[in-house]
Structure formats: C-alpha cells, structure tokens
Amino acid sequence: MSETVANNGHKKLQEVQMVGIVKRFPGVLANDHVDFDVHAGEIHALLGENGAGKSTLMRQLYGLYRPDEGKILINGQERLFYSPEDAIEAGIGMIHQHFMLVPSLTVTENVALGLKSTRLFALDLDKVERRIVDLSEQYGLKIDPKAYIWQLAVGEQQRVEIVKALYRGADLLILDEPTAVLTPQEVEDLFKTLHQMAQVGHTLIFISHKLYEVLSISSRITVLRDGRVVGSRPTEGATRASLAQMMVGRPIIQQYDRPAVVAGEMCLDIQDIYTKSDRGGDALKGVSLSVHAGEILGLAGVSGNGQRELAECLGGLRPVRQGKVILNGKDVTRASPRERIAAGQSYIPEERMREGAIKEFSVADNFVLEDHGKSPYARGIFLNLNAIRSQARSVIDAYNVKTPSLDTPLKNLSGGNIQKLILARELSRHPKVLVASQPTRGVDIGATEYIHLRLLEQRQTGTATLLISEDLDEIRALSDRIAVIYEGKIMGIVYNSETTLEQLGLMMAGVTEK
Amino acid sequence: MDRPANHRVLNRFFEKPGFKRLANQTIEALLPLASVPLALIIGAFMLLALNVNPLTAYGALINGVFGSTFGLTQTLVDATPLLLVGLGVVIAFRGGVLNIGGEGQITVGALAASAAALTLNQWPAYALIPTCLIAGALAGAVWGGIPGFLKARLGVNEILSTIMMNSIAQQFSLYLLTGPMLDPSEKAAGTSIAQSALLPKASWLPTLVPQTLLNAGTILAVVLAIFVYVFMWRTTIGYRIRAVGLNPDASRYAGINVRLYQMLALTLGGLFAGIAGAVQVMGVQRRMMDGLSGGYGFTGIVVALFGQLHPLGAIPASILFGGLLVGSDQMQRTTQVPSAIVDVLLGMIVLFVVSSVIWSRYRARRRQTHV
Numbered sequence: 001m002s003e004t005v006a007n008n009g010h011k012k013l014q015e016v017q018m019v020g021i022v023k024r025f026p027g028v029l030a031n032d033h034v035d036f037d038v039h040a041g042e043i044h045a046l047l048g049e050n051g052a053g054k055s056t057l058m059r060q061l062y063g064l065y066r067p068d069e070g071k072i073l074i075n076g077q078e079r080l081f082y083s084p085e086d087a088i089e090a091g092i093g094m095i096h097q098h099f100m101l102v103p104s105l106t107v108t109e110n111v112a113l114g115l116k117s118t119r120l121f122a123l124d125l126d127k128v129e130r131r132i133v134d135l136s137e138q139y140g141l142k143i144d145p146k147a148y149i150w151q152l153a154v155g156e157q158q159r160v161e162i163v164k165a166l167y168r169g170a171d172l173l174i175l176d177e178p179t180a181v182l183t184p185q186e187v188e189d190l191f192k193t194l195h196q197m198a199q200v201g202h203t204l205i206f207i208s209h210k211l212y213e214v215l216s217i218s219s220r221i222t223v224l225r226d227g228r229v230v231g232s233r234p235t236e237g238a239t240r241a242s243l244a245q246m247m248v249g250r251p252i253i254q255q256y257d258r259p260a261v262v263a264g265e266m267c268l269d270i271q272d273i274y275t276k277s278d279r280g281g282d283a284l285k286g287v288s289l290s291v292h293a294g295e296i297l298g299l300a301g302v303s304g305n306g307q308r309e310l311a312e313c314l315g316g317l318r319p320v321r322q323g324k325v326i327l328n329g330k331d332v333t334r335a336s337p338r339e340r341i342a343a344g345q346s347y348i349p350e351e352r353m354r355e356g357a358i359k360e361f362s363v364a365d366n367f368v369l370e371d372h373g374k375s376p377y378a379r380g381i382f383l384n385l386n387a388i389r390s391q392a393r394s395v396i397d398a399y400n401v402k403t404p405s406l407d408t409p410l411k412n413l414s415g416g417n418i419q420k421l422i423l424a425r426e427l428s429r430h431p432k433v434l435v436a437s438q439p440t441r442g443v444d445i446g447a448t449e450y451i452h453l454r455l456l457e458q459r460q461t462g463t464a465t466l467l468i469s470e471d472l473d474e475i476r477a478l479s480d481r482i483a484v485i486y487e488g489k490i491m492g493i494v495y496n497s498e499t500t501l502e503q504l505g506l507m508m509a510g511v512t513e514k
Numbered sequence: 515m516d517r518p519a520n521h522r523v524l525n526r527f528f529e530k531p532g533f534k535r536l537a538n539q540t541i542e543a544l545l546p547l548a549s550v551p552l553a554l555i556i557g558a559f560m561l562l563a564l565n566v567n568p569l570t571a572y573g574a575l576i577n578g579v580f581g582s583t584f585g586l587t588q589t590l591v592d593a594t595p596l597l598l599v600g601l602g603v604v605i606a607f608r609g610g611v612l613n614i615g616g617e618g619q620i621t622v623g624a625l626a627a628s629a630a631a632l633t634l635n636q637w638p639a640y641a642l643i644p645t646c647l648i649a650g651a652l653a654g655a656v657w658g659g660i661p662g663f664l665k666a667r668l669g670v671n672e673i674l675s676t677i678m679m680n681s682i683a684q685q686f687s688l689y690l691l692t693g694p695m696l697d698p699s700e701k702a703a704g705t706s707i708a709q710s711a712l713l714p715k716a717s718w719l720p721t722l723v724p725q726t727l728l729n730a731g732t733i734l735a736v737v738l739a740i741f742v743y744v745f746m747w748r749t750t751i752g753y754r755i756r757a758v759g760l761n762p763d764a765s766r767y768a769g770i771n772v773r774l775y776q777m778l779a780l781t782l783g784g785l786f787a788g789i790a791g792a793v794q795v796m797g798v799q800r801r802m803m804d805g806l807s808g809g810y811g812f813t814g815i816v817v818a819l820f821g822q823l824h825p826l827g828a829i830p831a832s833i834l835f836g837g838l839l840v841g842s843d844q845m846q847r848t849t850q851v852p853s854a855i856v857d858v859l860l861g862m863i864v865l866f867v868v869s870s871v872i873w874s875r876y877r878a879r880r881r882q883t884h885v
Contacts, residue, residue: 317766337769341769354763356764360760361756365753369757372750372753381750
C-alpha cells in the first residue's frame with residue numbers, strides 16, 4: 001500500500017509491531033516477552049483476565065510506560081515513546097475505560113484541552129468546534145459540540161473521547177474495555193462506528209474480556225494470560241468456549257446450576273416508592289418490589305432508568321419521598337445506612353471505588369469499613385488489630401482475593417479483586433437481604449464466575465437478593481424472577497423460566513402488553 | 515486498570531506493620547532536606563545584593579543553633595509550639611478539613627491558660643499546671659469547634675471561617691490585654707504595654723536546663739505526638755477521621771457520620787493549637803502578651819506537611835524549623851540584615867523543598883506506573 005499523508009502532515013500509520021516486550025513491576029512480571037502486531041484496517045481484540053497484562057502492554061504503546069526490554073516498530077521503524085505526546089504524534093490514540101473528561105466544560109473545550117491555540121493569547125474555539133462538526137459527520141458520531149459533559153450520557157461521552165483522539169490525528173485507536181459502561185444500544189452504535197473507521201483505513205485495538213463482543217466485532221484476536229501471549233488467531237472460526245479456555249487455562253462454566261429453592265418469607269418489601277431525581281422530576285414513580293428469602297430478584301433495564309436512584313434509596317443515601325420500605329419486618333424508609341446494616345442488609349454499590357471502599361486504605365482497613373466499631377474488631381474505642389487481621393486473612397483466602405499483603409493499599413489491586421473483597425466483606429456478615437448493584441461491571445471473567453457462584457451460594461442459604469444489573473446475560477443466568485424498570489416504573493415482573501429475551505427487550509424499551 | 519501487585523506474585527511478602535511504611539516515608543521525607551542547602555545558595559545571592567557577606571550570615575545561622583547550649587535548647591523551645599500546632603493540623607487535614615486557624619487558637623489557648631493561672635493563683639503547682647493546660651486546650655477546641663459546627667450545620671467553608679476566627683481572637687486578646695487583663699504594674703507605670711501580669715510561679719512549666727527556656731512543655735509535645743499516632747491509627751475515632759478525610763462518600767455508605775467527624779477533626783485541630791498557646795505562656799513567656807502566637811499557627815501547617823502529615827514525622831520537621839527560626843534570629847543580630855530577609859529565606863526553603871518533592875515524584879512516575 002502506498003504511504004498516505006494524513007491531515008496534519010505525518011505518514012499514515014499502517015502497521016505496528018511490538019517485539020519481545022518485557023515489563024516488570026515490583027514483584028510482578030506484567031509482560032513476559034510479548035509479541036504483538038496489528039495492521040491498518042484490522043479490528044484486533046486483546047483478550048485476557050485482569051492482570052493478564054493487556055492494559056500494561058497497550059500503555060507502553062501509548063507512551064504511558066516504557067518497556068524494560070523489547071521494541072516497538074511503527075511502519076517498520078523503531079520508535080521510543082517517552083510520553084503519550086510522542087505516541088499521539090505517531091498517530092496513536094487511546095480511549096481509556098475511565099474517561100478523561102472534565103464534566104464542567106463543554107465538548108469543544110474538552111477536545112481543545114491541552115492543544116495550542118492558533119491565536120497568540122486568545123482561544124480559537126470556533127475553529128475547534130467546526131472541526132468537531134466535520135469529524136462527527138465524517139464518522140457518523142452524533143455530538144453536540146456546545147453540550148456540557150455532565151449533560152451527556154455515557155455513550156455520548158465516549159464519542160467525545162473518540163473525537164478527541166481523531167482530532168489529534170489518530171490513525172490507530174486503542175479502546176480499553178469500551179463497552180463496560182454502555183447500554184446494548186450504545187454498544188451497537190459503537191460497533192457501527194468502529195467498523196466504519198476500520199473500513200477507511202484506521203487500525204483498532206480493542207481490549208476486552210467480553211467474549212461475545214470480541215467475537216462479533218473483531219477480525220483478529222490475541223489472548224494474553226499471566227503476561228504471556230497464549231495465542232493469536234483470526235476471529236473467524238473461534239468459539240466462546242475455546243477462547244475462554246485460552247484466557248483462563250481451564251474450561252469455564254457456561255451455564256450455572258440453579259437448584260430450585262423454596263422461596264421463603266418476604267424479607268424486602270418495597271412499597272410504591274417515589275424519589276426525586278437530581279435534575280428535577282421523579283426518578284422513581286411508584287416502584288413496588290418484593291424479594292423473598294432464598295430467591296434472587298433481578299432488576300433489568302437500560303442504564304439511566306432509575307436503578308441507581310433505587311439502589312441509593314435502599315442504601316439509605318437518597319430520601320424516599322413517598323411510600324415505604326420494610327426490611328425483615330422493620331420499617332427502614334427513613335433509616336440511616338448504619339441502621340439498615342444493623343437490620344440485616346448488605347449492599348454492594350455500583351461504583352465500588354467511590355462508594356464501597358477507600359482506595360488509600362489497606363485491604364485490612366477496607367475489610368472493616370462498616371464493622372470497625374463493633375466487637376471483635378474493636379474493644380471500646382480501641383481497634384483490635386489482631387482480630388481485624390486474622391478475620392481479614394481468612395476471608396481473603398476464602399474468597400481468593402489476590403493481594404501481596406493485608407497492608408497493601410486497595411488501589412493496588414485489580415478491579416476484580418477489589419470487587420471480591422467488597423463482596424467478601426458484605427457476605428461475611430451473613431445478611432438476610434443483599435442488594436447488589438452492577439456487581440461484575442468491569443470485572444474479569446474469572447472473578448465474575450466466582451462472584452456469580454457466591455451469589456448463588458448465598459441464595460441457597462436463604463438470603464434474599466436484589467440483583468440490579470445492566471448485563472442482561474447476568475440477570476438471566478442468576479435470577480429466579482426478573483423485574484424490568486423503565487423511566488422509574490416497573491414494567492413487569494416475570495419468572496425467569498417463563499420469559500424470553502424478546503419479552504424482556506420489549507419491557508426494557510417501555511413497551512407493555514396492554 | 516491493571517495494577518502490578520496482584521496475582522503474579524508467587525510469594526507473599528511479610529505483612530508490613532504500620533511503622534515499616536513510616537520508615538519508607540521517613541526516607542522520602544529526608545530527601546527534600548537536601549534541597550535546603552540549595553535554597554541557602556540562592557539566598558546567598560540575595561544577601562550579597564544587600565552587601566552582607568553570606569558566609570558570615572550563614573555562619574551566624576549555624577552558630578546560632580549549634581554554637582551554644584542556649585542555641586540548641588532554643589531550637590527545641592521554638593520547635594515545641596510548631597509540633598503542637600502541627601499535630602492539630604495532622605488530625606484536621608487528615609480529616610479533610612483545612613484548619614488555618616492556628617494563630618487564633620493559640621491565642622485563645624494562651625488567654626485561657628493565663629486567665630486560669632491568674633485567677634487560681636493560690637493553687638499548688640500539681641493542680642494549677644494541669645488546670646491551665648486543660649483550660650488552654652478547651653479554649654482552642656472551642657475556637658476550632660465553632661468553624662467545625664458552622665461547616666457541619668451550614669456548610670461554611672472552613673478556610674474562611676478559621677481565618678476569620680484568627681482576627682477575632684487577635685482583637686479580643688488585644689482588648690483583654692489593654693483592659694481587664696492589663697498588668698497592674700504596667701498601669702501603675704503608665705506604659706500600658708499590652709501584656710498581662712506575670713503568672714504565678716505555681717503555673718510555670720518546670721525548666722529543664724538552667725539558664726535556658728527549655729521547659730517541660732517540649733516533653734509534653736513529644737508525648738502528645740505519640741498519643742496522636744495511637745489515636746489516629748489504633749482507635750475507631752481516628753479510623754473514622756481518616757476515612758472521612760479520604761473518601762466521605764464511602765464513609766457515609768459505611769454508616770459513618772461524616773459531618774460529625776469533620777467537626778471533630780476541626781475541634782481537635784484547635785485543641786492542640788490551644789495547648790501550644792498554653793505551653794508558650796506557661797513555659798516560655800510566663801505572661802500573656804500580644805502577638806504571642808508569633809506566626810506559629812501558620813508555620814505549624816508547613817511543619818505538618820513536611821512531616822508527611824504524620825505525627826511522628828512532625829517531630830523532626832518541627833526541629834528543623836525551630837532551628838531555622840533560632841539560626842535566623844542570630845543571623846539577624848550578627849549581620850543586621852532586615853528581618854524580612856529571614857522570612858524570604860524561610861519561604862524559599864519551603865518552595866525548594868516542595869518543588870523537590872514534586873520533582874522526585876514526577877521522575878518516579880516517568881519511570882514506573884501511573885496511579
């Protein structure tokens with residue numbers, strides 16, 4: 001293929017080769033002589049569990065890290081990246097899992113952030129805005145340049161990130177777990193965009209652990225495990241089972257055994273509750289649900305239909321304007337978080353790092369976040385460090401949370417292990433009621449399987465679980481009954497065994513049978 | 515987000531107790547000390563511009579600290595209020611509240627201690643000293659507690675409220691010292707310098723080294739530093755203060771009363787500054803004077819930050835700054851440089867040290883990982 005000069009004058013990126021990459025961190029060999037190559041027009045998926053080394057590998061390509069050994073070749077020429085600036089100059093852009101956008105600024109301002117203005121002391125944002133409009137037409141990415149980031153839905157924010165990268169002349173885009181926060185519809189839109197980009201000659205690297213997405217979007221797949229490349233192959237002909245086995249090194253459970261449990265008494269009774277949303281109006285308009293001992297009630301729905309507000313009401317962080325919540329016979333409608341914990345509820349929050357844990361605290365400290373004031377973890381006002389450590393140690397072993405020590409700051413652990421710790425913390429209290437909000441979001445396949453098994457185990461022992469999840473597969477795999485929420489109302493509650501995907505999809509879109 | 519230290523680790527490291535981490539932090543804290551000489555070099559050029567021989571000046575600085583028993587002890591004397599204020603700052607900042615009210619809290623602490631001493635002047639030392647210290651602590655606690663309450667109840671920004679409380683304290687002190695608390699002997703002599711009567715001997719903190727100002731207050735400060743360490747890392751209350759400071763959302767979810775602990779953090783911040791005031795008035799000045807707080811309320815913040823916001827780290831940090839204060843005093847006397855130059859020098863040292871910390875963290879980040 002002949003060289004094409006891109007808009008800002010650099011040679012178009014046709015091919016990237018990473019040869020013999022080694023990257024070490026204290027105590028860990030994150031990349032062990034990894035070879036990786038990708039060509040223009042490819043959508044190349046990088047598959048692997050958390051800690052497999054895929055993010056680490058891509059961060060070296062983007063200039064965030066430097067390889068300890070090995071080299072990176074762009075169009076056949078060896079390049080050294082000292083910072084993302086160098087990578088961007090070579091035509092590489094990266095879209096991170098956690099967006100790097102400033103919520104209080106507009107789309108245009110965010111795209112312009114960090115770039116030099118063409119005028120001396122003044123901004124030239126109209127120029128930026130015009131180019132954004134051009135790019136969004138060129139690639140079919142619907143964006144309003146004047147909108148503020150905080151006004152945008154997650155899928156729209158991701159589009160801003162993509163435009164940011166394209167604006168800086170990215171030929172190669174690295175997307176890190178891009179679908180972790182998207183609704184099914186937004187995922188479809190994203191995939192359309194990616195296909196379009198690949199067709200006009202962009203190169204795309206897609207980091208993921210979601211097998212079915214990888215199979216549907218990619219043209220080539222490379223699987224990493226424990227820092228090494230396990231295999232690299234064209235997508236055509238690959239199966240979920242074979243890929244899963246490559247990722248984990250053992251066969252993965254495809255479907256869970258859900259033995260029938262006789263549902264017991266009603267443990268959580270949500271009666272016709274209303275609550276205000278952050279932007280005026282009601283987020284919940286008369287929601288009624290009941291969860292019984294020994295059952296999992298799955299709450300399905302597209303993101304943004306009131307699930308977050310419902311979880312916050314149940315957690316005691318959002319006031320219920322009208323209606324009642326009865327927990328194990330106690331009226332907890334106005335109860336504080338502490339009172340709900342005391343009444344036998346455990347809560348796994350949606351945003352684990354913001355709401356569920358303190359990332360600078362150690363693993364042991366996080367383990368006792370809710371119970372640090374109670375015996376045996378404390379005697380009077382003095383913490384019983386021995387008791388805390390020994391309990392934390394046994395629970396961490398039981399739940400297979402991988403951490404170098406009990407004193408490791410939580411932020412050093414992988415997302416999956418953090419979630420397992422939070423799960424371990426909440427379940428070790430043997431709650432009568434468990435509210436789990438997006439429990440496996442952003443968590444790798446091994447940890448997800450583990451969490452699902454523990455949730456089913458809790459169900460066996462009689463816990464009443466409300467599972468709020470945007471992952472329909474997860475809902476269908478675990479729930480006994482499924483409720484669908486749409487615009488703050490419950491569209492319907494059905495038995496899992498008696499409902500089809502189509503029926504659920506219709507309810508999620510707001511269509512009732514009437 | 516890949517984190518390096520997870521399932522690839524085959525061996526489990528030893529559980530590191532909290533003070534091994536402190537040892538690592540101490541090394542990190544000593545590195546910035548190396549930038550102190552650099553600041554002094556720049557300062558040398560400034561001194562030359564003022565026709566002062568920098569060698570003489572710095573010689574005087576070092577001599578001031580190390581050249582005599584008085585210099586050495588005075589370093590500790592000046593370090594004491596810095597350490598005490600610093601301890602309060604450690605608690606407050608770790609609780610996520612920015613206590614800038616040290617000056618006012620020192621002042622009211624000193625006022626309360628001297629008022630108690632002057633009123634209860636018949637009491638024996640073993641009763642009077644603790645009483646005065648407690649009075650100072652309580653006054654400081656109230657002075658920190660009011661902004662704390664305003665923040666908890668009304669969301670008032672504590673930076674603004676604590677600074678305003680400084681002004682109120684200063685003026686109130688001036689009023690008392692030129693009025694009801696004015697030294698009777700001053701009144702008789704007709705000079706009306708703003709100071710109180712000499713405090714009864716029973717309230718004086720015992721001097722440790724004769725012919726110096728080094729007093730038992732220094733020992734008290736060190737003991738309190740250890741106490742703060744235990745409090746913050748070994749009690750439920752300290753745990754909650756730290757949690758609230760790091761992540762109020764998660765703390766709320768976990769059932770911690772965030773506002774209460776923020777208020778408590780500010781109150782404790784004031785309490786320690788109040789003790790600083792009491793110690794100054796009972797151990798050093800032995801009478802209440804205008805301006806007793808002497809900038810310790812602000813310098814104490816720098817000391818706490820230098821000590822990595824750790825109570826045991828504040829000890830060497832306070833000694834460093836105590837030494838700089840003593841040395842610069844001597845430097846000023848010897849070379850007659852204007853006192854402002856001393857402030858410039860101290861300011862530059864702070865600037866250089868903070869820059870070196872940021873620089874070394876930037877270097878480490880380039881080599882290794884991002885958070």
